[in-house]
Each structure stands twice: as C-alpha cells, then as structure tokens.
Amino acid sequence: MPKITFFNLPEDKKTILIKAAREEFSRVPLSQASITNIIKAAGIPRGSFYQYFEDKEDAFFFLLNEHVKENKQRFASILIKNNGDLFSTMLEFYESIISEEEENLHFLKNIFLNMTHQIESTYARSFHDNQDRNSDYNMFAGLVDQKKLNITNEQELACMGQIIIAVTIRSFIEKFARELPNEEALEHYKMEMELLKRGLAK
Amino acid sequence: MPKITFFNLPEDKKTILIKAAREEFSRVPLSQASITNIIKAAGIPRGSFYQYFEDKEDAFFFLLNEHVKENKQRFASILIKNNGDLFSTMLEFYESIISEEEENLHFLKNIFLNMTHQIESTYARSFHDNQDRNSDYNMFAGLVDQKKLNITNEQELACMGQIIIAVTIRSFIEKFARELPNEEALEHYKMEMELLKRGLAK
DNA sequence: ATCTTATATGACACGGTGTCATCTGTCAAT
C-alpha cells in the first residue's frame, strides 16, 4: 500500500505520478521497470518517490489493484445483464478486455506475460477486499445462476470457479504471447468454454 | 543456451557449478537470484561464470530444461503404464511431482510461484524440442487413448491438452502458495479433474 | 621453441536502489 503522503497529495500531482508509473509499467514488466524512469517522467526527485511508495512493487500493486477494482465492477454488471449465465458472461467479459485501448493493452500484456502467483492472487482478489475476505466471492456466487451448472455443493462451485479462472487467464496469456488477433483469440476461448461445459471424458 | 565452454568443462567442475546454481535457484526465485551467490558457492571467479553462461537467465533456463526433460520421460512412462488413460495418468503424475525430495520441491516452488509465460512455455516444451516443434505433442497424442475422450477432432484434442495443463499448473501453484499438505492438494486436484471430465454445465 | 587457440581471472565502470541529513512551507499558539 502507498504511504499516507501519497493519498494526501493534491489531485493533479497524484495524477501525474500515476500516469508516469503506468507508462513505465506499460513499457516493461515489473522486474525491468525502473524507479528512475518513473521519477524522470513525473518530474519529481528521487526522495519523493520513497515518500509516497515503499518501493517499485508497492507502486505496481497499487496500479494493479485499481485495475482489478474496475474489472470487478465490469464483471458484475455483465453477469447481471446476462441473468447470471456464467459462461456467456465469461465470453462477453473476455471480449471486453481484449477490446481495450492500446495503452491499457500494453499494461495488461506485461501483467499477463509475467503473471506470478502474487500478481494472480491480486487479480483474483476480485474475490476479497479489506473487510471480508470472501465478500466478493459470495457476491459473485449469489449472482450466478447455479441451476445451469453441473454441481452438487458449494465446494464444487468454488472449484469450478478456479478452473474457469485458470483457463481464462491462460487464454489471455496465449493471446498476448502469440499476439493473436482478437477474433482468433475469442474463437479459441469459445472452444475452450464449450469443452469445459460439455466435459472432457466420454 | 550455455556456451560451448560450459559443455567442455570437466564433469566434476560442471557438477559443482550446476549444484551451486541449483541451490541459488532453490533459495529464491529467478528475479532475486544473484550470480554473486552462485560463483561464491561454486568457488569460481566472476569472469568464469560469463565464460559459461550468457547471464543469470541462461543458467536458470538450462536447469529448467533439464528438469523438464526428466518430467517428460516420467510422464510418458506413466501414460504407457496406464494404457493411455489421460486422467489417471495426470493424477499419478501430479502425485509423483509433489512427492519429490525436499530440495527439488524448493526449486519447484520458486518456479511455480513465479511462473511467467516464458517459464511456462519452457515447461510446456515437453511438447517440442530442437528438431521438431511438434514431435513431443504428436508422441503424447499417439500414446493417449482418445476413445475415452469427448472430442471430435485434432483441434479439440490440442485444446483439451491446454485446458488440462492450465488447471494442473494452477493446482501446483495453489499447493505451493498455500503450503497444502500432499493429501489435501491431491484431493483437490482429483475434484478438479472429475469436474473437468463430467463437464461444468448441465 | 614458438605460435595459436581456448580458457581463466579479477579489477572496474556502470547503473539502479534506498537512505538520510537538510531544507522548505504551513499553521497554530503566544
């Protein structure tokens, strides 16, 4: 978490700093990003950066969290629009992500191609925030129409969630790594979801 | 790839160096590993390291490749033993991995918790080596008993492979991140495979 | 004995990180 001084910053300065950090993290993955570049772009002295953030990671995970919050919102609203149909929601969500604007996609690419567990769990923190570790999961579980799913208990629902997340993330990675065109990536993702739905074994 | 000088090295020196590198990569993930530590442990001067490897990554991916080769072997033999039954093979393979000896597990943990796309694709290079990018995939495809699988064409088989790999890797990550005991991890993996087999939708 | 080619070595330049002593600005109390 950024330090209090960061949140106390006047809006415009904060915006400039966020923009500079985002540019750097869009340019290269976390491991190669440099604080020096961020402060140059933001026009602030080195010491100030450490006044606001613990370190590079701190700034990165702040941005990542912001991004995740937006996606969570988006996912929930698509899920509601689709009357709780999980699979059609996944497709629409997938499509909406890969259709983002250029700069966002660079940021995403660096995230997905360097998806460590720490990043992934932040990402999956769509499923819990500060207050209640499971509040988000429960919200989503409540929104999903479970009658359409082939499950018998709560545990299987959670497990299914993990499977879908794993396959979805992997599909994003595939898209970015091989630089697939959107239509192709979406077609492939559709096939994966169909296989998942109908089952892999006879 | 390590340089020729590395392969020209007398066996004992090579062994010492490999051991030192493996220790370092077992201690911390790639991004935190330091060449300085490796050369200290191996008792060689700094310049020599660069005589053998391009850089840290070069050494790491060499070790990773060695590891993958062994696993490929192991997987194939389990698959044959199980008469091409993909799912029972996956379970047995999963169990055999998590039952490895302590030091190997540290190495694996650092790999799985920092599984970037580059690492994953090396890992999945179980499916192609220098000569023929698809030879391994074809070998596995040939060994698998496809009558038991719910697929209609080659493309779906490949897709299914990706799904299973995604879920399996994710399951390893979960085990290492949450430090699950072996039995629990295996139970969870079993449930995931069962869900995959029977399908997620009604 | 000399030349050639492969390998070994460690000092060093470079670049990035995080710290810290010092400076500045603001605001409330006297």
Place this chain on the structure above:
DNA sequence: ATTGACAGATGACACCGTGTCATATAAGAT
C-alpha cells in the same frame, strides 16, 4: 510578528549487483 512543531521535499551518497575487458595462463600444434 515570532516561534515552534510537524509534514513534506530534496538530492547527494553509500551500497550492491552486473557485465566487460585487458591481461594471464594452459594446452596443443608445428
């Protein structure tokens, strides 16, 4: 108006790891 206190700003600097390079050494070949 003066002072004190505190939050924040600043940039020089110590530290550390990397990769290079000029030089030293060894092993063959002629």
